[in-house]
Amino acid sequence: MKEVRLTDLDELALKVRDRTARSYILEAIDAYRGGAYRSAIVSTWIAVTFDVISKIRELSNQGDPMAQDFINKLDQAIAAKQIRQLQNIEEDLLKTATIDFEFLSDQEQVDITRLKDDRNLCAHPAFVSEEMLFEPEPERVRMHIVHVVKHLLQHQPVQGKSAIARIVRDIKTTSFPPTLDAACIFLNSRYFDRAKRSLTENLLFLLLKAILRGDVPDLPLTYARQILLTLQAISNRHPDIYEERMKAKLLTIIESLDEGCLPNVFRLLGADPRCWNWLDESAKIHLKEVTQVSLNKPSIRNSVFEAILVNDLKPIIIEGFNELSSEIQISVIKATPQPEFATQAIALYSKASDYRGAERLGESLIFPMANCFSVANIQDILRVVEKNSQIYDATGTPAILEELFEKNKQYLPDLRESWKSLFVFLHSQYSWLYNKSEDSEVLKETGWENLANRLKAAGVNLSPE
Known part of the structure; x- marks a missing residue:
């Protein structure tokens, strides 16, 4: 049975990327512990608005056109003291974070919208009747703090499709690290240490399709080495997600492959022999037959030899190797x-x-x-x-x-x-x-x-x- 525990708030606050956002969330935690629950909710919402805008500024400085357009409008509204315009920006901020920049998933937006609604009740008590004065429960306040940090504050500004696009660009650069240790350090610090589960899962599926089907236009098989290193880096950094999704997706993809793509399976098996254990018996039997036949085909022979670390294939591969000419x-x-x-x-x-x-x-x-x-x-x-x-x-x-x-x-x-x-x-x-x-x-x-x-x-x- 899985053990469930309350999140430690102090430990959670340390995960917040931005120093200023962390100060706001610490202020919210202090207010929560002191019983000032309405103040805690307001401070938590301030952390959200600051963090979203800070992330967009970061993207703007990196040359993102959409981010630059948003920041230009915001700065102009601030300089001209256009209060109505600033209120509209804040009102639409969660939609902007979700739809335009993919900082949040749809469900995460729902969670933080609840915080926004509670913040409005806390900050504008005159908007409700005296009998309906909002008094948030401590459990609700704690939930908001946890959701805000886990959904938003601890993550880098690039998630979703834009993050995957950047990872793909890095994979295709000539400077991509040549070894697994170096690739792990590079990818972890830039993406994986603070990647959301959805990003990890979507990237994993994309890389699997690229290495097995070879039909991802942005990642042709000429980048097979880099693709495999990235898959291994995901396995090392997020082993639970990796194993869960590989068990769920690998067999389905392999069963859909035509004969011309089957040699690609051996490349994956060479990078991670555990993949063999996630196949059913019919797939294993088929791949054993493919192994025997492919050893005599120069165009795909080397791919098969990469899978020599799979115990069930090793005897077949070594026997085939011994029958080859010296050259x-x-x-x-x-x-x-x-x-x-x-x-x-x-x-x-x-x-x-x-x-x-x-x-x-x-x-x-x-x-x-x-x-x-x-x-x-x-x-x-x-x-x-x-x-x-x-x-x-x-x-x-x-x-x-x-x-x-x-x-x-x-x-x-x-x-x-x-x-x-x-x-x-x-x-x-x-x-x-x-x-x-x-x-x-x-x-x-x-x-x-x-x-x-x-x-x-x-x-x-x-x-x-």
Whole structure:
């Protein structure tokens, strides 16, 4: 049974974005606690009017034409002291906030309209008969304060369709963060930390349609990476909403897809393997069949490999991968690096038969897989380098291993001896040079200087015993 508790008013006040609006709502809370309920309602309504106008000013400063038009009319009315015009603006303020700027949903407007009606009864007692003097109950006052903060004061000025339009624009910018951690920080601070549930739900549905159907004109599949990062950011910030809506919408959308769109499902499964658990058995059986067939289709093969983290699909995908030619395996690993490909990537790398081939294999297999290797994998790679002169003598190999080191510094305590062993080996191979030059000159001449310096800086002793 879900536990329901009263909202803590002090905690609620801390969520108000604007400092001035927060002072008004704190004044309302103080009046409520002191039993001055009519004063509390009036102060709460003042917080509403200030916050709505403040939000519109914020949008005006950002160049919103509708907001600029509203602010121009307001400022002109204030400068000319046109009281009737200002009263009309206040009278229509909730409609403006709901219809023009989408600060409020229809139901939220109803809630705050109740506050407005009560405020009129409090501020204009002469408008009712003496017997009908309005005396609000404390529960009603508390309800108004909670509604105002939750519906309006804690949120950014952009919600609704305009917020979604701005998020879509950000997704399509070249500066959109390339990693999940960075995308979460960016999207949370700009949108998700104070997003209304309706905004989160509507955005989630739009992104699902974009990644699965590929029929959202403003978000073509060329932005698939950014779309998936945004979905993951929603999952991290609002997990309850994400799971609830995914369970409700995902299967329906997938069942409506034509065959040409089914590969898009694997992209989503690769980003969030939990999605597999939200499908029914018939959908799972169908996707297993699609997996087997698609592994032999170059145009969609890489999308399928992204779903290797789904346990039910992993055996099918690995079996299909093992049946591919070496060249195709290399292209798959380069496009969709996965820990499950580590052993084969190392085996393919070990077969380098010339310097340029070693560099090509290193760039296609070791570079993209750098974050996927375990300690044992890296030890195997270093042994492969020692055993193949076409690899360790290749000009590009030191840079490849430098990238491997940088991406796996967390493993250094377990790899210290392996890195040292590599340089002891290199020392033996280049011993004829050491007889003529200083150690640093040999490392520089053979291209290993940068990696050696990084290892030394990390505390690895590279000197042979």
